[in-house]
Amino acid sequence: MSEASAIRTITCMAGTSVGSGQLAVSQPSTDAQPLTQDDIDFYWANGYLFVENAVDAGQLAAMIADFDAWTEESRRHIEPYGDTLAGRARFDLAPEHAADAPRLRRVASPVEVSDAYLAVMRNNRALDAVTQLIGPNVEFNNSKINAKQPGASTEVKYHQDFMFQPHTNEDLVTCLFFLDDVTLENGPLNVVAGTHRDELWAHWHDGVYTGAVAAEVQAAHVSDAIPVYGPAGSACLMHTRLLHGSAPNRSDHPRTLFISEYRAEDSKPLQENHLPSVYQAEVVRGERTNRVRCSSYEMEFPEVPTGASFFSQQAKA
Numbered sequence: 001m002s003e004a005s006a007i008r009t010i011t012c013m014a015g016t017s018v019g020s021g022q023l024a025v026s027q028p029s030t031d032a033q034p035l036t037q038d039d040i041d042f043y044w045a046n047g048y049l050f051v052e053n054a055v056d057a058g059q060l061a062a063m064i065a066d067f068d069a070w071t072e073e074s075r076r077h078i079e080p081y082g083d084t085l086a087g088r089a090r091f092d093l094a095p096e097h098a099a100d101a102p103r104l105r106r107v108a109s110p111v112e113v114s115d116a117y118l119a120v121m122r123n124n125r126a127l128d129a130v131t132q133l134i135g136p137n138v139e140f141n142n143s144k145i146n147a148k149q150p151g152a153s154t155e156v157k158y159h160q161d162f163m164f165q166p167h168t169n170e171d172l173v174t175c176l177f178f179l180d181d182v183t184l185e186n187g188p189l190n191v192v193a194g195t196h197r198d199e200l201w202a203h204w205h206d207g208v209y210t211g212a213v214a215a216e217v218q219a220a221h222v223s224d225a226i227p228v229y230g231p232a233g234s235a236c237l238m239h240t241r242l243l244h245g246s247a248p249n250r251s252d253h254p255r256t257l258f259i260s261e262y263r264a265e266d267s268k269p270l271q272e273n274h275l276p277s278v279y280q281a282e283v284v285r286g287e288r289t290n291r292v293r294c295s296s297y298e299m300e301f302p303e304v305p306t307g308a309s310f311f312s313q314q315a316k317a
């Protein structure tokens with residue numbers, strides 16, 4: 001396995017083990033600055049980085065407890081429910097959802113309804129790494145939970161996060177925190193290394209915004225995709241332009257991710273947030289500078305979703 005195609009494992013606390021099939025190539029540095037220069041170079045070359053122990057055991061347990069409570073509550077619903085700032089449902093249900101087999105697949109902006117998620121959004125070890133990558137001044141953009149229960153059909157078609165909300169520059173990092181152990185079987189995130197330096201592929205097709213690249217773009221890259229898996233409490237850091245997707249959960253174990261998006265404070269949104277919250281644009285590291293920085297690119301503005309989550313947009317693909 002070459003370095004470019006391997007999963008690079010950053011261990012934030014000394015003494016933790018490395019999952020099978022993964023390459024440990026980094027020694028931990030300090031807690032506040034967990035990345036070595038090699039790690040930083042790997043991120044900019046490949047567009048992603050796997051971080052073990054991104055949250056501590058207490059943070060993980062608190063997030064799981066709240067998600068379990070929401071799953072219980074979902075048994076009483078047959079369609080998406082709950083309110084968000086956007087006026088869309090907060091809790092989204094997969095088509096297979098039933099009271100005796102709950103299939104809660106998305107919670108929009110969990111930071112607004114859970115102290116546990118809010119605390120993790122504001123402070124976690126992956127955020128320390130993000131600050132090394134795009135800091136020193138970092139803002140929160142948005143958050144969600146994506147869950148795949150055993151046997152649920154939920155899959156994520158290949159896309160680039162930047163195509164959901166353009167900004168003046170591309171220094172945005174998506175942090176995907178593993179609430180469950182992620183394995184090759186339970187629908188891991190699949191990333192295509194290096195595509196953050198490739199083109200911005202259209203997510204509109206025949207006048208329809210599908211939130212996904214064209215089928216032929218996905219087909220051309222899917223064989224290069226790298227599954228990112230590892231123990232609960234880990235996180236994958238992903239460049240906003242990186243092409244990625246994930247398959248349905250074919251195992252007996254759930255796969256739940258808390259996804260929190262951060263941006264450099266001088267990267268200003270050019271369109272409304274597709275997952276707005278009262279915490280958007282909160283400075284989580286460093287300070288506000290009142291500066292804007294622009295990079296050069298072209299794209300079509302995305303469609304702001306009208307359904308409970310982007311799964312309804314991707315269903316049009």
Ligand SMILES: O=C(O)CCC(=O)C(=O)O
Nearest residue numbers: 146156188189245246257
């Ligand atoms: O849930 C996943 O596996 C990927 C999530 C993702 O790419 C997204 O929600 O943008």
